Amino acid sequence: MKITSIITMAPITILASLPRSVLSLAFTVNSRTNTSRINAAKFILRNRPVPVAAIGNRSQLFSTKATTVDDSKTSEENVPSTKPQKTRNRRILSGVQPTGSLHLGNYLGAIRQWVDFQDRETEPFVDDDGVLVKTENYFCVVDLHAITMPHDPKELEESTLSSAALYLAAGIDPTKSKVFVQSHVSAHTELSWLLNCVTPMNWLERMIQFKDKARKAGSTESVGVGLFTYPILMAADILLYQADRVPVGEDQRQHLELARDIVRRFHDLYCKGNAFKKRCKKAGIPTYRTFTEPEAMIVSEGSARVMSLTDGKSKMSKSDKDDNSRINVLDPPKVIRDKIKKCKTDAFKGIEWDNPERPEATNLLDIYAAVQPNRSREDIIEEVKDLNWGEFKQLLADAIVKHLEPIQLKYKEVREDEEYLMGVLRNGASAANEVASATLNAARVAMGFTAYPAER
Numbered sequence: 133m134k135i136t137s138i139i140t141m142a143p144i145t146i147l148a149s150l151p152r153s154v155l156s157l158a159f160t161v162n163s164r165t166n167t168s169r170i171n172a173a174k175f176i177l178r179n180r181p182v183p184v185a186a187i188g189n190r191s192q193l194f195s196t197k198a199t200t201v202d203d204s205k206t207s208e209e210n211v212p213s214t215k216p217q218k219t220r221n222r223r224i225l226s227g228v229q230p231t232g233s234l235h236l237g238n239y240l241g242a243i244r245q246w247v248d249f250q251d252r253e254t255e256p257f258v259d260d261d262g263v264l265v266k267t268e269n270y271f272c273v274v275d276l277h278a279i280t281m282p283h284d285p286k287e288l289e290e291s292t293l294s295s296a297a298l299y300l301a302a303g304i305d306p307t308k309s310k311v312f313v314q315s316h317v318s319a320h321t322e323l324s325w326l327l328n329c330v331t332p333m334n335w336l337e338r339m340i341q342f343k344d345k346a347r348k349a350g351s352t353e354s355v356g357v358g359l360f361t362y363p364i365l366m367a368a369d370i371l372l373y374q375a376d377r378v379p380v381g382e383d384q385r386q387h388l389e390l391a392r393d394i395v396r397r398f399h400d401l402y403c404k405g406n407a408f409k410k411r412c413k414k415a416g417i418p419t420y421r422t423f424t425e426p427e428a429m430i431v432s433e434g435s436a437r438v439m440s441l442t443d444g445k446s447k448m449s450k451s452d453k454d455d456n457s458r459i460n461v462l463d464p465p466k467v468i469r470d471k472i473k474k475c476k477t478d479a480f481k482g483i484e485w486d487n488p489e490r491p492e493a494t495n496l497l498d499i500y501a502a503v504q505p506n507r508s509r510e511d512i513i514e515e516v517k518d519l520n521w522g523e524f525k526q527l528l529a530d531a532i533v534k535h536l537e538p539i540q541l542k543y544k545e546v547r548e549d550e551e552y553l554m555g556v557l558r559n560g561a562s563a564a565n566e567v568a569s570a571t572l573n574a575a576r577v578a579m580g581f582t583a584y585p586a587e588r
């Protein structure tokens with residue numbers, strides 16, 4: 133790679149540890165995309181001046197050139213290097229809807245993947261170009277999405293807190309990942325409106341999930357406009373954090389594509405030419421494009437895709453009226469055993485994987501394997517291939533109960549310590565808000581909105 137392209141592509145980390153937690157910034161500035169965080173830093177600092185001494189090297193904060201940062205001074209993390217080194221951040225963002233209680237599908241297909249990712253990839257590492265890469269994980273409870281279908285206000289708070297607690301119980305570690313509630317960061321709704329006005333109707337009309345959900349809901353009268361614009365809110369979730377990677381299930385691929393399309397259209401419409409540069413200059417922000425194009429990290433098929441217990445061909449879902457169709461992560465052992473006892477099987481002999489005529493067998497085996505992550509498929513099939521359904525179900529129920537037990541215990545602990553949970557969500561929201569409001573500000577400038585009147 134040529135030196136020039138390294139310089140233009142290498143992101144720059146700008147870290148400013150300010151005394152107040154709201155002003156604790158950990159910024160990466162990627163010269164192509166992640167401009168808005170500098171914008172935020174500028175915006176925040178302009179409006180709320182803090183002593184320069186507290187910021188450290190101020191020129192580092194606003195530099196748009198490649199720079200080095202002495203990590204020992206600016207980061208709380210233990211970075212395995214004492215000499216100054218180029219660093220960049222990458223952001224991971226994902227979320228699950230807090231509708232009802234979370235089930236095995238949400239857990240195995242999403243949350244556990246986040247935990248794996250967090251544990252495997254959060255440690256700083258040096259990439260091929262010698263740049264130290266740090267990962268920031270943001271995991272969000274998307275309560276604003278939960279109201280896109282009729283919801284019960286009596287239950288929303290509980291299901292939101294319970295989801296957040298389950299993230300933690302499942303192994304999301306607040307020292308490595310930010311956990312927050314979507315509606316606590318108002319930039320989500322605000323950017324969502326801006327993007328609503330940028331997105332053509334017919335892009336949304338193509339969304340498979342909308343068509344599916346709308347069809348199931350019946351008449352268009354009972355379908356809220358929010359269900360239609362749901363993918364735009366999801367795009368806002370992602371774009372606000374300049375997330376480069378978004379772990380989601382296969383069913384969300386289309387929504388990710390939409391988010392990328394929205395980014396391109398937004399940049400095309402608003403981030404070009406001298407007029408854009410002028411607006412940026414006036415607002416005191418660099419002229420970089422507003423958003424980062426996100427990439428989907430599609431969670432592997434197979435064990436991650438959990439199907440209904442009453443129909444091996446449809447996804448395990450919170451909206452299924454029959455609670456026997458799913459195992460909720462918080463179901464007591466007896467309920468789990470009962471559900472497995474009742475779940476749909478077939479009339480074939482033995483247990484086998486991947487026979488297209490036996491979707492239930494495949495699904496139950498997938499679940500059996502997923503709750504025993506240390507065993508190989510061969511080992512498992514060897515154990516169960518000659519069993520009858522009754523025998524296999526017994527093993528399966530035991531394995532699920534055993535796997536969920538520690539999560540349920542941890543969950544109970546977290547829920548009993550409300551102060552702890554609130555602390556995690558407060559920190560999460562504060563960190564999220566810092567990043568999100570910066571991006572929102574950049575989007576406002578790009579679109580030509582008038583600035584907030586300066587404080588006197």
Ligand code: TRP
Pocket residue numbers: 225226227228229274277365366369370378379380384387
């Ligand atoms: N639509 C996602 C789902 O149903 C949930 C979601 C909302 C999400 N916002 C997101 C996932 C942002 C990833 C990133 O699974």
